Amino acid sequence: MSVTTIATPFEKLNEIGLKVSNKVHYQRDPKDLAEDTVRMKEGEYNDTGALVIKTGEFTGRSPKDKFTVKDEVTENTVHWNDFNIALDEKHFFIIRDKIVHYLNELDELWIRDAYACADPAYRINIRIVNEKPWINLFSYNMFLRPTAEELKNFNAEWTILSAPGLQLDPKECGVRQGNAAVISFKHKTVLIAGTGYTGETKKGIFTVLNYILPQEQNVLSMHCSANMGKEGDTALFFGLSGTGKTTLSADPNRKLIGDDEHGWTNTGIFNFEGGCYAKTIDLSEEKEPEIFRAIRPGALVENTTFIPGTKTIDFSSKEITENTRVSYPLDFISNALEPSVGGIPKNIFFLTCDAYGVLPPISKLTPEQAMYQFISGYTAKVAGTEAGVTEPKSTFSACFGAPFLPLHPGKYAEMLGKKLNETKANVWLINTGWTGGGYGVGNRMKLSYTRAMITAALEGKLNNAEFVADPIFGVLVPTECPNVPTEILTPRNTWADKNAYDQAAKNLAAQFVTNFKKYESGVSADILAAAPKI
Template sequence: MTSPGNHHDELPNQSESFNPLLGMDITMFSDAGFDMDRVSLKRNMPVAELYEEAIRKEGAVISSSGALINFSGKKTGRSPKDKRIVYEDTSKDHIWWGPVNIKLDEHTFEINRERAIDYLNTREDIYVFDGFAGWDPRYRIKVRVICARAYHALFMHNMLIRPTREELENFGEPDFTIYNAGQFPANRFTTGMTSSTSVEINFKRHEMVILGTEYAGEMKKGIFSVMHYLMPVKFGQLSLHSSANQGEDGDVSLFFGLSGTGKTTLSADPSRMLIGDDEHVWSDHGVFNIEGGCYAKCIGLSAEKEPEIFNAIRFGSILENVTFDKNTREPDYDDASITENTRCAYPINYIPHAKIPCIADVQPSNVIMLTCDAYGVLPPVSKLTSEQAQYHFIAGYTSKTPGTEDGVVEPSPTFSTCYGQPFIVLPPQRYATMLAERMHSVKCNAWLINTGWTGGKFGVGRRCPLKYTRAILDAIHDGSLAKAEFEVFAPGVFDLQVPKAVNQVPSELLDPSKAWSDHVAFQAELKKLAGMFSDAFAKYENQVDLEVLKAGPSTKRA
């Protein structure tokens, strides 16, 4: 196998076909510091031309299915420790400051911004992509991406919402601008820098600067962080790290879940339309997708396991850090020699049952929180109260299964607030309160679904079969589960409402205490997990209402 390299002769330059910048746009670039006498600005180039540029200049390769294979260099994932938010008057009182959102002074941002533009001015060609974040015209923002790699321009062409010709001609001044000079390092001796990588957001200037990383996902998640700020603060709408789908009757479901919980798989229901797989806004009018594309993991991908993603990898799609056979150009999705975090980025309309436009002017009927509990004590499904929904949303629990290489034999818990801690900009309780208010106003049901272990913890029990999880979702969507008879699970500890029966699901599976053969071991794991919740939630105790705090697991009530 080989990674991308330049295996092609130079292709003819067809640069005349890209969308020219108008007079006012040229002035904007000149005022920003770009040397307009030297650089060539290539705006919203056609996909085929971006392919040619990436192949000719960056060593990209066309895969056997027609996707463009690119390599992101040293960084093959996000750099959360290098993310900074500028501390300035317009936003400082809103931001959730701390290890997730690290302060950066305005002067250092100016230094890094100038450094990025200086680097871009050394390039002959600068790629510009103008697009939208948010499918609802009432709330969408105009985003301009300025970068030095065709790969990055094509990536954002896929991930943002692509404007029509008329929208592009009337685009005007962007609401937010990304300066991506990722090939050039930050000066690690500059105040506030801890490495040669820096990803900075300035809400006052409406700008983002990237230095020292070519990983394309930084742009995607940077805009998500921007929306996580603007939607609640400017528009009063709730931004969410979730997937969403819609049934034939118009009902909408939101899915929350961390990596490995099945969020992508379960929301891609062939009987329902996919609104989106990762980033949404719950507005006063309904639900809309923030993005115009999908950024899916590729490791272990096969046509049998995930046919929709597999078949979306075609002309126009990007394969990132995926190795390939140098003779056939066949990607090797099982090869993690570059990174486990291999990815593909494709327009959402490549998914057969995608809802285009990605918006539903209907309020959600169900909020579904997914967890993969490797301790095997959480029920396959629980109905949550409003306070429990807030608690579990803030906690954001799942668990990682033991690895074989390092000899770890116990599962490890993961708590990521709002099911997306790295992208949260405001205090978690602000999002949780908005979620509870919206659920209450539209009488939306909240569910906690465990796709993890049953009958014992990892190594003893078994993973809950996918067919049973799908049957539970079917019962949620047809309304029968909301009408079921419920009983209390783990009274005094978790106090969860679990159904006594679900169509096509074995009754002994619904109550974990009955699925375990060793009752003493079950009680021990139950209390252990409750203690982990309490420890993880301790930092939020003074930020939430008492009723929300009481709704969480406890070892004291047992």
Template sequence: MQNMLVMPTASELAQFESNAFPRPFVIFNAGCFPCNRHTAGMSSSTSVALSLCRGEMVILGSQYAGEMKKGVFTVMMYHMPLRPARHLPPAERALPLHSSCNVGPDGDVSLFFGLSGTGKTTLSADPRRELIGDDEHVWTSKGVFNIEGGCYAKCINLSEEKEPEIFRAIRFGSVLENVVFDQCNRKVDFDNVSITENTRCAYPLQFIPNARIPAKVDTHPSNVILLTCDAFGVLPPISKLTKEQVMYHFISGYTAKVAGTEMGITEPQATFSACFGGPFLAMHPFAYAEMLAAKLEKHGGHAWLLNTGWVGGQYGTGERCALKYTRQLVDAVHDGTLAGLSDDQWEPMPMFGLLVPKCGIKSVPKEVLRPEEAWAANGQSSAEYRKAASNLADLFQKNFEEYADRCTPAVVQAGPQRAPEVVAALEAKKVEQSKSDTETFKPESRMQAAA
């Protein structure tokens, strides 16, 4: 935890008292010592209990350091939106974010949101920009600061060639977790997953050469990038979001799992996590989305949806968007190329309403940026694309049902809508089904059947 969080100063430690205000948050971690499985509500020997009113967290039967880190983040998700005062407008309060953050040489700040496998860590680690942090931040009325003082990086299949910054950060002072190493020469085998695939390394932020210390900026983000890995090949590699759309897609927190990532998955599966951090939310997702949109509006920031997933078809028929293209699109966000496009250079895509460029961006071809054209270039019909898009739209709508009652109508309508022909076909099917049911349950039909 000394590596992952910010170490307190001597004066801060001197103020640590049980009756202090604000109340200090204390973590009691018993490591592998199990909880009593016979206690009501217990289903295993592991228990992670958090009390906001007591300011305490108790961990039993787990040596996973991430439990402590995420416990602290959950506390921040509750307390920060109430500061400096709960009566202030959304743009003035502190917004906790499950995101990475970096800053350019001109002081422009970017936030990256994304679930596992979307490229959040890879894309935010830019040698031309300073890293503020890779996971947990708070956007205040003055700027952005990192909750943590270190990184908790995944180590599975780690190599210096693929991720040089992380590989070089693993040195004296870093802490490896769940890795297998040679007992004689102490060399770590990062490809060995015999303990778990969730191998980790905790190291202080200063182990990253281009990290900013202290990890904070006094300017507001000019770009918010929502990352997704769409394995269905429906979403465009880059799209511009309206205020309502950024709220909708932030609340949705969509990505997709593909075959081989988890046992039993043979085809793409959509997964949603509200605000890209569902397990850690202490309030309704709309509360956080409202604050995000308000801050973007007040400070003139732009919001983008960046798909690092498949183009030209879904997983198995299309191909994953080349990393070189994705990096160029991120560069186009940072250097203002995309923000500089006039309104007539954007076009809404069917069903989803996302604004897509009409032209190529840097060396990224136009057909790559426009999903239906990418499918056609790969030998697939528009009907096939629209069917896939309609299916994904259904998944979005079904997921959003959980949150719609607390959202404004404009935000609900900002999500994907079924194509008119699909709606007409479904209505026709309902009419036919209704007629069939009527015929089946006519009294004379039942009497004839009985006779």
């Protein structure tokens, strides 16, 4: 077993009791990290050379087990709620000590220095300490990678300690169960225990940036993907998981800036990350060629199974989870933009997968409607189909990313509203969900049609189109769109039972209004007036 020579001092780790010794693998490259994983019998290669692993009990984030330390820094700044759950500082110290002790007892550790934010003006340096080499590979893929010269004087501002094999005592540690992800803004530390789900690492730093950038740097942090056209025009794609952020931003005719997390400054936008973390359920080369081809040596594939008797991944399988994923560096995408920095956005797309089949496939929003939809953050999925539940389930997630927003949603919405007024960017609502009826009756909108609608918007082909206001939601629906059948643009026309559509639309409108009540006191009358009409 070879261990990489340590080239960077680790005083801050020593100060908290972590014994950084010859057992440490520092800045291992992807090939070595994959070999370490296979050597430990924690992963295997598929037939294209990608590393395939299982994350264990947790195959997704655990929002109820994510905690923020409540202290003099955060007490009056964090918006405490079901996502921002307070933890006493004394429990932070207990958990940190337990993780340090646990890591000190291991035969090997993997440490990586990386950074977030592609714009140098906002860069934060991160040191990640891992129990598992495959989580270190995930960190290599997802964060930005310092040069050898930059590593010589690397000063880590934030530290991530990851110990998925450690089960916490809930009573002693002040947590809900044996796993926890804890953020301390005072100590600039993220603690992860009891879960091997790699996304906790990435979303921990995203949450950190969502706290720091708006307050300290006047930068709007966003849960969105972004790309750039040949003329330098930038587009943003907001949406919850499963709405198409990654798929629709990976456009062969545009440069990919990033697929998930960005900041908007006075001069443009920048990616927080150095990689992509794409869903792979039902992945095919035909539908998503860039993502499909990114599954090669260096990529990390999570919680998939093989076709029996082969090393070919069965992307249709939900045997382990529906949330199957792959992480890979941004440059695995053939048209990735480097550095991943773009100009002021000209077009902004809010993506929703409306399983009720009610919302138009494309509509234009006024600034007030944009603010209403942004604060609402709507999508609807089909929940629990394996158990026979076929009714759609609505999800409202403020700013399309509520679990990662430490500040009040109104802060991010206010910043977006100001930028929309300053830049006059076009805002479009895109329904990637059902048409011709809700789930079980209608069909999922064809990806080719969605791409055609977005392309038309990006190329200005809808600038002179005729628009008709939707009678309930008020959004402006084009009567024509290049390469899209006219009859699908107005959703009511696609339903065989028009009365059933009217009832479904009223029901969804009522859900919007009910959800928005919690924000009424903090928004303007103009935004309230953009609500659906019941």
